[in-house]
Amino acid sequence: MASLRDIRKRIRSVKNTRQITKAMKMVSAAKLRKAQDAILAARPYATMLDQIISDLSARSGDDNLSHPLLAARPVKRVELVTLTSDRGLAGGFNSNITRRANRFLYENTNLEAIQLSTVGRKGNDFFRNRGQAVRKDFGGLYQRLNYRAAADVAEELVASFLNGEVDAVHVVYNEFVSAISQKVVVMQLLPLQTLGSDAPASANTALVDFKYEPDRQAVLDRLVPQAVNIKLYRALLESVASEHGARMSAMENATSNASDMIASLTLTYNRTRQAVITKELMEIVSGAEALK
Secondary structure, eight states: OOOHHHHHHHHHHHHHHHHHHHHHHHHHHHHHHHHHHHHHHHHHHHHHHHHHHHHHHHTTTTSOOOOGGGOOOOOOEEEEEEEOOSSOOSTTHHHHHHHHHHHHHHHTTTSSEEEEEEESHHHHHHHHHTTOOEEEEOTTTGGGOSHHHHHHHHHHHHHHHHTTSOSEEEEEEEEEEETTEEEEEEEEEESOOOTTSSSOOOHHHHHOOOOOSSOHHHHHHHHHHHHHHHHHHHHHHHHHHHHHHHHHHHHHHHHHHHHHHHHHHHHHHHHHHHHHHHHHHHHHHHHHHHHO
């Protein structure tokens, strides 16, 4: 049986841990609010930009509008970009991403090559520790996350696609659903897929047209690269919001478990203390009876 001193030390240690997890929960909750506002503001713009490109393509008629980033080709070489976090203590946030990435690699073994790129230290460490080659790690991106930083990464991926080094680029990330729920998503970044890629144009879309200045192709050339940048930027924002939500939930569970453990240890301490007192009383009574 543990001594009273050991139990007291254990209770004190768990209380200190509970203070840390409670503080981390509060910090994540504050960061989550800011990240949630950012992603909710970015979603409508990204959706509308995608809709504009779809409508522009649908209204093109016989103009044969095209763009290299919209052109699909036989897929032989693929780049997979994983978006994990730089820190742990976020429940299954990182493990869900790495598990889905491994599944993607397993399901596409028929391809000539699949190269990995990582955003976030946890994903990079995971693959390197298992001997998986990583083409590039975009380290420190979350510390300077903004549209320009995301566009720099997207432009590097676009250059690789246009040069024929890869035939498709996919991004694995956690999509933010709520503070307690995230969904793992595998998004095809290149070639760009718009809302109208798999669906026919509606009657209203076919009948209504606009005048474009300077022309449709120039507008398409400007919007398509921007849409790629926005898609990656949105994925990064989704990942950041999901990370804070997952960490907040994990720390809340840890704080609750610590409270339960403190209650259990306190009960054990009281029982042990009572047993010690009872034993001492019995020894005193026994000694007094022996002196009679």
